[in-house]
Amino acid sequence: MVFKILTDSPIQLENVPYMKIFYELNEIIDGNILKGKIYDAVYQDLLKVINNEDKQQTISCIFDKKEYYEQKLRDLFNSNEKIKISLSSAIESAIQIKVNWLSEQLSSYFDQLLIKKQENKDFEKVKERIKQSLQLMPYFSAKDIFEHFYTQRMTRRLLLELSISQELETEILINLKQQCGDQYVRKAEEVLKEYKKCYQFQHAGVEVKLVVISQNSWTLKQDQIPKFFLKEQQEYFQEDKKQDFKQKILFWMLECSNCSVKGFKKYIFIVSVVQAMILDLFNKQKSYKASDFIQLSGLSKDEIIRNLIPLEKEKILLLNQGVYSVNHEFESKKTHIKINQMQKIEKKEEIEENTQKLLHDRKYVIDASIVKIMKRDKQHTLQEIVNLVLKDLGLPLKAVDIKQQIEVLTEKEYLQRDQNDMSLFIYLA
Numbered sequence: 001m002v003f004k005i006l007t008d009s010p011i012q013l014e015n016v017p018y019m020k021i022f023y024e025l026n027e028i029i030d031g032n033i034l035k036g037k038i039y040d041a042v043y044q045d046l047l048k049v050i051n052n053e054d055k056q057q058t059i060s061c062i063f064d065k066k067e068y069y070e071q072k073l074r075d076l077f078n079s080n081e082k083i084k085i086s087l088s089s090a091i092e093s094a095i096q097i098k099v100n101w102l103s104e105q106l107s108s109y110f111d112q113l114l115i116k117k118q119e120n121k122d123f124e125k126v127k128e129r130i131k132q133s134l135q136l137m138p139y140f141s142a143k144d145i146f147e148h149f150y151t152q153r154m155t156r157r158l159l160l161e162l163s164i165s166q167e168l169e170t171e172i173l174i175n176l177k178q179q180c181g182d183q184y185v186r187k188a189e190e191v192l193k194e195y196k197k198c199y200q201f202q203h204a205g206v207e208v209k210l211v212v213i214s215q216n217s218w219t220l221k222q223d224q225i226p227k228f229f230l231k232e233q234q235e236y237f238q239e240d241k242k243q244d245f246k247q248k249i250l251f252w253m254l255e256c257s258n259c260s261v262k263g264f265k266k267y268i269f270i271v272s273v274v275q276a277m278i279l280d281l282f283n284k285q286k287s288y289k290a291s292d293f294i295q296l297s298g299l300s301k302d303e304i305i306r307n308l309i310p311l312e313k314e315k316i317l318l319l320n321q322g323v324y325s326v327n328h329e330f331e332s333k334k335t336h337i338k339i340n341q342m343q344k345i346e347k348k349e350e351i352e353e354n355t356q357k358l359l360h361d362r363k364y365v366i367d368a369s370i371v372k373i374m375k376r377d378k379q380h381t382l383q384e385i386v387n388l389v390l391k392d393l394g395l396p397l398k399a400v401d402i403k404q405q406i407e408v409l410t411e412k413e414y415l416q417r418d419q420n421d422m423s424l425f426i427y428l429a
Contacts, residue, residue, distance in 0.1 A: 011037045019076045034077075035086040042069055042087055046094035050102070058102065059109035063133055066091055092139045099396050100355055103142035107149035109133065114154075114169065115162050127168060134175050141396040143184045144365065145358050149351075150176075151188040152219040158195045159211060159256035166196070181394070190217040203236040210237070212250070220255040226297040229277040254299075264330055269316065270338040274299065274307040279316070287325045310339045362395065366405040369393055371414060374427035381423050382406065 011034070012018050026034040042065075049061045069087055077083050095102055110133065113126055120126050140146060157163040169192060177185045191213055198211045208230075227234075234252055238245075259276035261269045271279070278293055293304045308324065311317045314337070318327045369389045374380065380388065386402045406425065409415050418424035 011041055013041075013072050013076065016076065023077050023080075032082070035082045038069075038083050039086045039090045042090035043094050046091060047097065050094060050098055055105070059105050059133075059136075062091075062095070062102075063136060066136070067132075088139075095139045096141070096396060099140060099142045100145050100359065103140050103146040104149045104351060104355060106136065106140055107146050107153060110150065110172070111153040111157065114157055114164055114172075116164050120164055123164065126164065130168070130172065134172070134179070137176070137179045141394060143180045144362065144395060145355060147180070147184040147187065148219060148354065148358055151191060151217070154188055155191050155213070155218075155220060156256050158191065160258060166192075187217040187219065190214060199237070199241070201237065201240070204232045206230065206233055208233050208237070212245070215251075218253070220253070222251075223254040223299070223303070225252040225254050225257060225273055226277060226299070228296075229273070229280065254303075263316070264328070266335060267330075267332065268336045270336065271311075272307055272339075274303060275311055275339060278304075278307060278311065282326050287323050289322055289324070314339055362397070363401070363405055363408075365393060365395070366397065366402055367409060370402075370405060370409055371427075371429070374415060374425070375429075377427075379418070379424060379426045381421075382425065383423075385425060 011022065023034060046062065046065055049058060049065060052058065052061070069091075073079055073084055073087060110130065113120065113130055113133070154163075154169060158166075158169070163169055173185050173188055173192065177189075194213045194217070195211050198209055200207070200209045202208070225234075230252075238250060254273060257273035259271055259273055261271055261276050261279050263269055263279065269275075269279070274297070277297060278288075281288065281293070281296065290301070290304055290308060293299075293308070294301055297304065308317070312319050312324070315327050316330055316339075317324045366389060369392045370385060373385065373388050373392065382403065385406060386399050389402050390397060390399075406415065410417065410425070414427070414429045415425045416428055418426055
């Protein structure tokens with residue numbers, strides 16, 4: 001009878017006396033009843049959060065829910081190990097429902113904590129929040145997706161000098177390396193290393209600070225700075241550092257480049273490199289149409305318009321019947337003026353496109369893992385290979401995907417089936 005009452009009774013975590021009695025009876029009769037109820041309650045609660053329309057707050061809400069249930073575990077159930085495992089399992093299962101999307105969102109969550117802005121002025125508070133948030137990492141198995149977007153956003157933070165702390169960036173990477181493994185932080189480590197080794201020089205009246213990042217670690221767009229803009233500085237650097245970059249081609253990337261431009265004798269405008277190029281062109285003639293900038297630069301219409309709008313909005317440029325000209329009457333109380341919208345807003349479509357590419361590329365990651373395992377161990381059964389790959393990569397993979405790549409590698413003669421045991425594969429290459 002008591003067993004049936006426990007089975008039918010709902011859990012009420014806010015009702016402390018009720019839950020204390022529930023817990024005591026659970027321990028006397030069957031320790032699994034409460035465990036199952038906690039799993040169901042947490043799982044359903046998190047599903048509501050994950051499926052909520054307010055996508056911006058999803059990670060924060062997951063974190064808060066996790067903290068809430070862990071506190072209840074301590075207060076009500078004496079940190080019971082069975083219930084603790086059940087709680088952890090429920091969190092992981094709920095996250096797995098949309099793990100790819102949530103992994104991208106988690107990187108965005110970290111990005112918002114690490115960007116210089118009013119909400120992040122309390123450094124110690126931010127540091128503590130990040131430390132606590134890192135505890136979520138074990139629940140996110142799509143580490144490749146998290147790594148891609150985290151590296152991408154970290155690169156932007158560093159190059160646009162928006163990061164609240166390089167030291168904190170380093171600490172996070174050390175923690176991520178411990179939790180995710182070397183392969184999932186390698187690009188980010190390379191970017192941070194190269195950023196710290198930046199180059200600074202002055203040539204032809206222009207001060208330049210640049211970072212050289214290897215193509216393998218560059219996760220942003222491949223658009224390049226128009227060759228005519230800062231041409232002398234580009235040529236000077238390549239000649240001066242030709243021994244450092246021997247047999248390497250340098251691409252001058254548009255993304256995350258910015259400039260400080262002196263204008264009207266007393267103002268310094270902090271602008272994107274495209275905006276700097278536009279302003280510099282007015283030293284050659286008095287007016288341009290948007291189509292002129294597109295033709296001269298070779299950049300897309302969207303890129304040019306995106307950079308023209310803030311210049312017009314700040315009244316640095318005037319627009320009259322489709323023609324842009326310099327506003328020589330420009331006035332401001334500030335001498336250093338940062339032009340907004342320097343950083344391109346991430347589009348949902350671009351994020352989705354990148355995610356799909358990462359999912360497609362997983363088959364190459366699986367191939368590499370299989371070859372590594374088989375090269376080391378020489379032979380394994382089909383199921384052994386599947387289990388070892390899952391353990392090696394820690395990604396949300398399906399067994400069928402791994403089996404498919406085993407067949408691909410067999411066709412390519414990296415592997416072959418044993419003639420006496422068709423479930424056994426032997427390494428060939």
